[in-house]
Amino acid sequence: MEDTGRTHDERRAGRWTSVLIMFTLVAGVLSFVWSARSYWLLPLASAQGASIDELFDIILVLTAIAFVAVHLFIGIALWRFPARQGAKAAHWHEHLGAELTWTVVPAIGIIILGIAGEVVWAKVYSAPPANAEQVDVVGRQFEWQFRYPGPDGRFGRSAPRFVTSGNPFGMDPSDPENKQNVVTINDLHLVVNRPVLLHITSIDVIHSLSLPNFRMKQDAVPGRVVDIWFTPNKEGAYQIVCAQLCGVGHYTMRGNITVQSQSAFDQWLQSQIK
């Protein structure tokens, strides 16, 4: 590639490409800074979520450094090393030290992140506290149903053979305890600072109970009951999103969460019992 007339063009092309890469670098960083003010993680409302957010921040810093470093390196290389007439490229292609460095350094970083991730993961999926409020959750096309134990804190009997369209929890109609249970549609009430244990399932297709403010998400799988627990720690109104494509009405499958004090919760529960 010894075309003499083209070296000037190559230098110009190199500068333009370098500018393009640098623009990507600057725009990529600045837009994230801008996004942090307008579109960021939703307000945190659970105790467990704090460590997840910390983990997120650590990863964000590390990946930002890598993003900047790689693009800066490429940008500089493109600027500095366009083809020049009469000049030959270097001819080296191995360097054990360099290769070991960029094997070991990312490895250490990634292992530390991995360990941190495992620790948080184990915490999120630890055994639920005994005093947790319990709620049964059923997903169906296209709504969430919640079942609370009555004021005595007990669920009535239920079995799969009782499941019908009108009775997704399969509550045994002969058990008087079930009269005290409260079933709501798309309306989840939680007590602030009290752990809540959700038993999640589905009676048709797979849904996903996404609770972004609480940094939790769990698929509702037909035929399985999966438990998750967390501790809401901020009163307020939040939303449940269905995060798994579940049919044409998927986008309408929204639920509401109210996190309230124990007394407000008790009052609400009482008002729901017929």
Added chain:
Amino acid sequence: MPTLVLERHRGGTLRDVGGRGRGPSGGDAAPGREPAPVGTGLLGVAAFLAAVTMLFLAFTSAYLARRQEAGWPAFSPPWVLWVNTAVLLVSSGTLDWARRRIRSGDAAGLRRGVEWTAALGLLFVLGQLAAWRQLAARGLYLTTNPHSSFFYVLTAVHGAHLLGGVVALATVLLRSWQGRYTAQAHAGVTNCAVYWHFMDLLWLYLFVLLFWV
């Protein structure tokens, strides 16, 4: 054109610059290549069997995962499966006999062995159909329960692969009629035999998996 060789470069030899791995670094540039350690056809068959293995591993993992769950309604094997198993084992024997015939140059013997093998293979497939009939007579259909579903699916997929083997045997037969196989060159027969024996082993595996695991 200069033919000087660049002798040394930063303490390395030319091999370090251009070499990399085995292969001639001198000599003439005559065409051709060394014979490969494994024939191309056999390599193709081996690759295909690797894919078949993955297919049945996928079915196996689905089957085992399902088996663990409560309420597994197992049924006993239809008796004809024992006959089928024996037929298939014998067919492997006849094919191996055929292969040994052609190794000593007996093309007619090869054909007789291959014909027997193909016939036994077809008999096996008919036997599998008979097994389906026996199950149906017991009221066990494809959708009756998970065990029957898996039984029908696995036997059907295996049977389809075995029929593919019968087509391969027919091709061998045709080529043998054309006089394509000799005592020295009969890679096609070997490749076909590898496939057939594999299908035989696969059936034994499925038989054990379906009824004795």
Added chain:
Amino acid sequence: MDAVAVRQPEMAHEPHPRESFIRHYIFSIDHKMIGKQYFLTTMFMALVGGAMAMLMRAHLGWPDNGVLSPEQYLQAVTMHGTIMIFFFLTVMLTGGLGNLLIPLMIGARDMAFPFLNMISYWTFVPGVITILLSYFVPGGPAGNGWTAYAPLSAVPAAEGGAGLGQTLWIIAILFVVISSLFGSLNFLTTVINLRTRGMSMGRLPLTIWGAFVTAVLALLSFPVLMAALGLLLLDRLAGTSFFEASNLIIGGAASTHQGGDALLWQHLFWFFGHPEVYILILTPMGVVSDIISTFSRKPIFGYKAMVLSLAAIGFLSFLVWGHHMFVSGMHPLLGAAFMGSTIIIAIPSAIKTFNWCTTLWHGRIHFTTAMLFAIGFVSVFVTGGLSGIFLAIAPVDLYLHDTYFIVAHFHFVMASASLFAILAGTYYWFPKFFGRMMNETLGKIHFALTFLGIYGTFYPMHFIGLHSNDRRLYETTAYPFLSHTGPVDVFVSLSAFLLGFAQLFFIANFLWSLKYGPVAGDNPWHANGLEWTTTTPPPHGNWEGALPAVYRWPYDYSVPGARDDYVPQTVQAIPLVAAAGAGGGEA
């Protein structure tokens, strides 16, 4: 199988009479013609898949205009993913680039099984026809996502449409699976057995290493998808219950299915699905390595590490499928294990990135369009790879799972990166296969607009993803916290249109250059690979006369003291600089 067993590689090169039109263009067994057939078919499918994307963005940018109904939107989402992954990227990289390049780059006359190669293409075509046909059946095409999670995809009553679309979807994918299996079997055998003399594995171009590992992955992962699709088809048509649990109430009525397991589909699908992701990126990694080395006029840095990391990524890809299922209800201990195996993949990926960067350093870079796309590949691969770390760390994935953050992630690391490598490869090898150069000015405009379009489309998706905007939502009006994401959606849509528009430059360039491009020599880029040592375009049998013998790896660029800054693999003794006058110019 034995028709080809006895075939000698040399036999394909007998002088042959003029073939009929049908033998030459339709049922050809020449790998170059089959490769071109694949290339053009998949390019057409890319246009269909791209049109789906444009429809989706037209709707999402301005949801009030009613461009799509909810059902049509989901069908566009599903068909975009399905077509782009199964009918464009996978097949373009294996059937297209793999077919065109493998025999030429290893010094073979053709594939090991040319007839099977032809069958492979003609198994793919019915798949294409079936998936296109599904647009015209009552209820329209499948709309359950490209992952087709059961039971939604298994029970027709759960879907919106009449259900025939989903059935045809399964059948179409089965065709693609079988076609890919034939292809990968062929590639694997060809690379192992048909390398020319001197072409040891340690001298293979990285493109071929990528294609080789890809063939292994395809051979071992597609059968698993085949099993899953077979079971799904039975569930839909025959009433078996592999994926449906007992006591389901679907569409208001009790389902007759009993005893199946919905997670089984996900395990099978993702056991295939994750290797599939690497099927879409390993060949691109190789292509980009070769192009960066050629146009930096410098050997690829760390060849051995590049090969080892390709192999490592290929191996690990079979151990990480569960990271798609962190929130699926799988046991948390399994989640922990999959998190561990997943993050390890970051290490070989990092090695590759650093090696590409280092190859540029102290190079003499020629900024051809192919090189620009290769550089663009590194950028989008890094961007997408880094966002992958968030998703690999399972607790963070709890928040980001199924949001636009992951849409951004895989469109960068898999879709864009793969697309960039395909485009780079097209600009790079076009002269070899069509005998003419592509227009560089149009090419550079195409690159600049595509690069900006990709970042403009997918980068902002990170932001709305962080704001918990879920994917596959027809509209977000139900969610108050998403009420102000409209401007981002508009920006993304406009960028997507720019991206779509930019491809018109490519199509125009491609068609124009076929006929009017400057005639290319045998080795227009002064590259070392074996494919550049034959005539342009290569004849049937690839080389006139004897097959070339190979004396070196394909990365001897700028050897100190050598006359030229490149030394083709067939050169035994390097011409020295002192003899420059006597040697004369070459090509």
